[in-house]
Amino acid sequence: MTSPTPLAAARAGTYKLGERSVARMGYGAMQLRKLASEPAKATSLLERAVALGVDHFDTAQFYGDGAINALIGRVARSNVGVTVASKIGADPNPGGKVPMRPAQRPEQLRASVEDNLRSLGLDHIPVVNLRRLDVGPGLRAEGDQVVDVDDQLAAMIALRSEGKIGAIGLSAVSLATVQRAIPARIACVQNAYSLVNQEFEDVLALCRRENIAWVPFFPLGGAYPGMPKVVEQPEIVAIAGELGVTPTQLGLIWLLAHAPNILLIPGTADRGHLEENIAAAAMDLPPDVLAKLDAFDPPPPGDIAV
Template identity: 65%
Template structure:
């Protein structure tokens, strides 16, 4: 892989294609397959995993604990701000209060078998897609950051990230020392270009979720764009790989966390780091219009 395939994240230099572990829950009835998939990711050079205790009601963290070994030198990123809610239409519920954040960090530490989680993202709920904060879950950012910085000072977390936030929230949080931002972002939904530019200027990693769009009904899909399909045909790759490769080439601080429960998809996702576009192809992709995610969701 080229040298640009690695970049800084939470004080470490890691491979820019990590593994989003949420979809491991699809293998909850085949634990051996989940373990094998994680070990294959390590073999292919992945050294950054994104998880949460509310993924699979603890199943995902439990598998990670068994799959990762001391010699793997893995950066584990988890998130707080929601708790499992098994049996509900959406199997998570917001848990935004400071005491919830601390309890979730402790739950993650126990489940992962770690003394310190290298990176913990505060999952706010300021914007969609997904759950939005309302009622008693509208919690002041300063109160949340006070808890997160205390946990960092105590050595229970290594760095603080933010997820599902607005540009204003990021600006307010900068004095706390923010290592990364996770927001929905893709080639076809570039609402947060100003936030990405701020992250570049502040040396903050940008970790987009829903990197191919289309995660909710009504959202545009990267793979349906004619320019993406044309690039895939010309370069001999899949449209999904083209969408991931564009993100990596769009800004130097981008890290990907595509999730899958399939070994072929895992290998294809990782191979996207080796794709390079010529000027004409990149210009054609850059010219794809962005559609506002908020507008698409109505």
């Protein structure tokens, strides 16, 4: 595959994320933990993404206990126009079985924003997503971590009024939670969603009607054992082969074609995979192939080990 041309990420157009419009192909930073001991290599990867048109970087304090934020912040400060989106609702849990722990209470949300500001080296975070832990695999809130969304949104609205954060987003949420949060002027929703997992089609439809960006995590299927993956579906692999693209690219192209409010943040620590992902933003699907993928019946999830 030839290297994508500069600004390839912008070929799929833009969509509004808070007060900014960003290229629909962005970058999720979780995989950068693999390069935590190689900051120069990680920075080079991020700069390559910027050169190819990526201007939306998704991160979190609990990615490497602030180390990844430091890398993202450095790139954001040196590239005008880069939009940083971070997450709160969980805190780092170094040395734990799971590298993060729930932090849902309003005072914890505020403390997490302050932690993100320090590690990013910014005085304002353009987008902050509240990871609610309502749905999907992973953490669940228990005990005093079960907090009403209205109380959480009140804390985030206050932070927005203070200028510490810009747009408010939600992550891992149900349809009912999104409906309750709309009056708070939420800008985006992040749920697990892909060609092989369309469980939240109703939430996506609501977001599309309300002009809310849909930013799916696990855009190529699940990272947990038992969750279907795009690259493991024979039908998808066969279609990709016929088109001369990779199954990964096909999964990303379908998402961009599926709804105009979808913003993608696939992550990788590999330069070749980065360029492959970004190249997908410049590709279109023939109408018959798009129809075939639209009719694809996602496989049922297996027993998910978390």
